[in-house]
Amino acid sequence: MILLRPLLFSILGVLPGLSEIPDWGEWRGPTRDGQIHKGAKAWPETLGDENFKKQWSVDLAEGYSSPIAVENRVFTVETSDKKNEVVRAFDRGTGEQLWESSWKGSMMVPFYAAKNGSWVRSTPACDGKLLYVGGMRDVLVALDVQSGDVKWRVDFPEEAGTQRPQFGFVCSPLLGEDYLYVQAGSALRKIRKSDGKTMWKTLEDDRAMFGEAFSSPIWATIGGRKQIVVQTRMLLAGVSPENGEVLWSTPVKAFRGMNILTPTPVGDHVFTASYGGGTFWYEIDSDDESQSVTELWNDKLEGNMSSPLVIDGKVYLHGRDKRFHCIDPGEKKVLWSTKNIYGDYWSMVANGNRILALDDRGTLMLIEADAGEFKLVNELEVSARPTWAHASVCGNEVLVRDLKGLTSYRWE
Template sequence: MITIGQFFLLLTLCLSFQTLMPPQLRSTSVHAFFFNACLLAVVAFSSQQVTAQQEKPQIDSQLDWARWRGQNGAGRWQAPTNLQLDWSTQKPELLWSQPVGASYSGITVVGNQVFTMDRQVNGQTPEDALAGNERVICLDRNTGKQLWQYSYAAHYKGLDYNKGPRVTPTVHQGRVYTLGAVGHLTCLDALTGQKIWQRDLVSEEKAKLPTWGYSASPLVINDSELIIHAALQPNGCFAAFDCQSGKELWRSGDDPAGYTAPILIRQNGHKQLIGWTPKHVLGMSPVNGEIQWKIPYDVTYGVAIATPIFEQGHVLVCGYWEGSKLIKLSDNLKQATLVWEENEFLRGLMSQPLFRDGFVYLLDKQYGIVCFNLITGKVAWTDKNQLTPRGRNPQATLVWIGDTDRAICLNADGELVVTSLTPMGYKEISRHAVVDFTWAHPAYSGDLIFARDDEKLVCFRIPTEVSHSK
């Protein structure tokens, strides 16, 4: 592509052309012809360069999985309609595998780039076994080749489950935002990995680290504000930072930090941030963080993990010890009322529940997948631990496939499972092992699936149905 400097150099040569011609020709049609020809050449050359740049093939933005839970955080994979979901004859194809360090961090995909985080244990000694670096990694979508990495020191003293970062990187308008396990809030250039800004929330803002480290992925709102859940001190359970500079804009709430990312909801022209802390479920103004309502929910060990769901004017949170609660919001989002609570069958932990056509599908700690009516809380069925084995910390990432009743799940054993989830029951369609034990959330883009464990990040292609049209 022609640069601005090159353009003006050529233009200057054109304007100087008359000084190079014999005096007797400077005012003739010959001079005009050559001068105009030069200008046309410059414009044409510049246009060709710009056109070539614009026509460079790009990945469809609809295929991006740019944040926690994909587009709009909805947990919905806009997959090709011709995917072959029955893998009895043709399995998903491994395209590449790239070594990575240990981590619980999920994966994001934007264009030709794949992002995640891990931990490098260099620098550890017998006297200091918790030293090391956190790392943001960018890989090539097509080959798995590492494009760049950004690393910084992160000491895990006092951190339980200390193998690596937890959050899924958030990619927005050419920048990557991450929050490390011990409070490093970082903004990087997505193309180069260069640091734009970084805040150490523990040392700078006296943020109080939760037992298992920061796990809530940053949320971008209004294309300009970064919302985090990090318990800055004082009165900063939630906080907003300027995306461009990293400057704090507001902070809100004095609850301790939990592990769940806030969500932005809309109803009747009103917007609100929903947060779940170890003490409350609450609604905040996205303008200044003012708390507009809150419902008490005292969470054992502070394990408020799964992101709240907002459907049909109701907020649903699903906890491990105290179970699930449904909260009805007023039309203007200023009042909230507890509708029901249940702690026998509806006890989620890390797994994000799904909602469709009035019913919720939740991984319960004892009964496996449970289907229940959102408004009444009445249980329709359980899968009796078919999707994933019963365990102390059951985990499976649940994602809808398009607008169908099909869901794709990566369980803790690293098995990719395609199921049908309806109020009538659970039906397994396919199952295929893609990684080893993992709690990290995968990413989905086009016909590709990106998953990871503590040693590798892999890319699989899902088979497509062959057209038999004549």
């Protein structure tokens, strides 16, 4: 049963300057590649207390879901008392809570994942009208952004007869014009926004260990063909958004299917890295009728959970070894690796040649992207609690979700 507690239905006035701040409505931003919006002003040369000021902060229950911001609202998801999943909407300028919606939906994850908690993981997506939220027990819920009212709800194990995923619903929904694309119900699915109906499904795998994906899909145009690049627990593939046809695919080696990070299209190539498999660089060949994939390079450097950035053709990756690396996939070289060891996870956002990286230990770092060496400009502790959720960076607004709270900063 779904519990809804509207707290405030009126739209609060937008604070001066807030209307100029762009949205961050999906996993890793509007283009899902960790790149700040085009035309953004350059970030300040330093990161410090004098120019990085807290605007507001709210306490929450545990969660790994990243905050998203659309128009005058910020949305986040949490797991309360190990029983319920709760979605909250806050005023973007003041942090005042506008509404919340909740449902029973918690579960315990197994094995190595249990040490970090069984909190909600999927980052929602918002198109300005509806908020699409993935619940741990493989449910997808659409909420009205103004009121929090539930518009539709799909329980994939009940409706599709699939197994509940051992590690929960992890994939973050990908927005299309009239449809969503998400790995849920043991497949990649095209879902109609208006009612939650599955229009097609592909790349099905209902095995308990390898069924539900960890990775999130991304749009790409490869060989002139618009497609969804998606990584299952076992495969990397390009899929037609129209009919679900698999345009190309290749196995990706990983320990127990731990293909976690978001795949990275670069022109007609795709970069990825896996836990237990290494770093991979693929070329996608196209002719008039079909596409095929060729592995050009496989390096022993392993990825883990941190999705990489591409700047000037170089890939910047936080690896399983907890070091930061610069890779030139075209030259098939790891250019440099840091001597310092960092946390288990980084979320990263790029603006030109600057990287804003949030370590899971609560440290925010400003880095200058340089193919010759690692250049840390400076760093700032933003939380004493773990910060596993991806940072959201909208213009000069930075949203940091730590394990038990959400804080809005303004970069002056």
